[in-house]
Amino acid sequence: DAGITQSPRHKVTETGTPVTLRCHQTENHRYMYWYRQDPGHGLRLIHYSYGVKDTDKGEVSDGYSVSRSKTEDFLLTLESATSSQTSVYFCAITETGQSNYGYTFGSGTRLTVV
Amino acid sequence: AQSVTQLDSQVPVFEEAPVELRCNYSSSVSVYLFWYVQYPNQGLQLLLKYLSGSTLVKGINGFEAEFNKSQTSFHLRKPSVHISDTAEYFCAVSSNRDDKIIFGKGTRLHILP
Numbered sequence: 001d002a003g004i005t006q007s008p009r010h011k012v013t014e015t016g017t018p019v020t021l022r023c024h025q026t027e028n029h030r031y032m033y034w035y036r037q038d039p040g041h042g043l044r045l046i047h048y049s050y051g052v053k054d055t056d057k058g059e060v061s062d063g064y065s066v067s068r069s070k071t072e073d074f075l076l077t078l079e080s081a082t083s084s085q086t087s088v089y090f091c092a093i094t095e096t097g098q099s100n101y102g103y104t105f106g107s108g109t110r111l112t113v114v
Numbered sequence: 115a116q117s118v119t120q121l122d123s124q125v126p127v128f129e130e131a132p133v134e135l136r137c138n139y140s141s142s143v144s145v146y147l148f149w150y151v152q153y154p155n156q157g158l159q160l161l162l163k164y165l166s167g168s169t170l171v172k173g174i175n176g177f178e179a180e181f182n183k184s185q186t187s188f189h190l191r192k193p194s195v196h197i198s199d200t201a202e203y204f205c206a207v208s209s210n211r212d213d214k215i216i217f218g219k220g221t222r223l224h225i226l227p
Contacts (some may be wrong), residue, residue: 009177014214031213041156042219050213058214071189102148105157111184 003027006091006106012111015076022108023091025071031094032074033103036064036087043090049074075103081113116141119208120218127195135190135221137205147188148206148215149179157191158204164188175199204210 003026013019023032033048035058043057044104054112063085067075078085088110092103121136139145146165150158162173169181179190188205205218 035217040219042120043217045214045216048214050157092158102160102163103158105150105159107157 003104004091004093004104006109007088008109009107010110011112013081013111015082015113016080019081019111021076021089021091021111022026023074023076023093023106025074027093027095027104029072029084029093029095030071031096032068033092034074034076035090035092035095036060036085037090037108038087046076046089078111079110079112083113085111086113087111116145116207116209116212116216118205118216118218118223120203120205122221123219124222124224126224126226129197130194132173132193133191133195133199133223135203135205135223137188137218138189139186139205139207140185141207141209143209143211146208146210148208149173149177149188149190150204150206150217151175152172152202152204152220156203161190161203166183195223195225197227199223216220 007022034046035043043059049055049068065077086107090108091106117140119138125135149161149165151161152158164171164181172178175192202220202222204220205217208215
C-alpha cells in the first residue's frame with residue numbers, strides 16, 4: 001500500500017471549536033487533496049496542494065483552511081466547527097499534476113460536530 | 115467545466131448475476147475516466163482507468179468498463195457478481211489539462227443472496 005495515513009481516524013468535537021486533521025504521506029508525492037464525503041453528494045473537493053506552501057481552493061472550501069509546510073504533511077483546519085461539517089474526510093495523493101495517474105486515498109477521518 | 119453523472123444511486127442484483135453501473139460525463143476536452151470502489155468503512159481504491167487507446171478497459175476483481183465517446187459514457191460491468199462486491203462505486207473524470215479529478219455521487223451495489 002502507498003504510504004498515506006490520516007489522523008485521527010475518528011473525532012467528536014463541539015460546535016465552535018477549532019479542529020485540525022492531518023494527512024501524512026511517505027511517497028514524496030507533490031500533489032495532495034482533501035475531500036469530504038457525504039451521503040448523496042459523493043466526494044467533494046475542499047482544498048488541494050501542488051507543493052510546499054502552494055494550495056488552492058476546491059468547490060466546498062468555505063469554513064476550511066489548509067497548510068502545507070513540508071512535502072509529507074497536509075493539514076486541514078476547521079476554524080470554528082459547525083454541524084454541517086460533520087462528514088467523513090479523505091486525503092488523497094498523486095505523483096504529479098498529470099491526473100492520469102489517479103489518486104491514492106487515505107482511510108478517512110470520521111468527524112462528528114455536536 | 116467537467117462533470118460526471120452516475121445514473122443510479124443504488125443497484126440491487128442477485129449473486130452470480132451480471133451487473134452494469136452507469137456513468138455519463140461531460141467535458142469539452144479529451145478525458146481521463148476512472149472507476150473507484152469503496153468497501154464499507156474503507157477509503158477508495160482504483161478499480162480501473164481509461165486514458166486512451168482501446169475503449170474496453172479491464173480492471174481488478176473481474177470488472178471492466180467501456181469508453182463510448184459518442185454517448186459520453188463509461189459504464190462499469192461485471193459478468194457475475196459475488197457477495198464480496200458489495201460496495202460503493204464512484205465514477206470520476208479528469209483531463210490532461212487538470213490537476214484534479216471530479217467524482218460522481220456514487221452507486222451502492224447491493225448483492226442479494
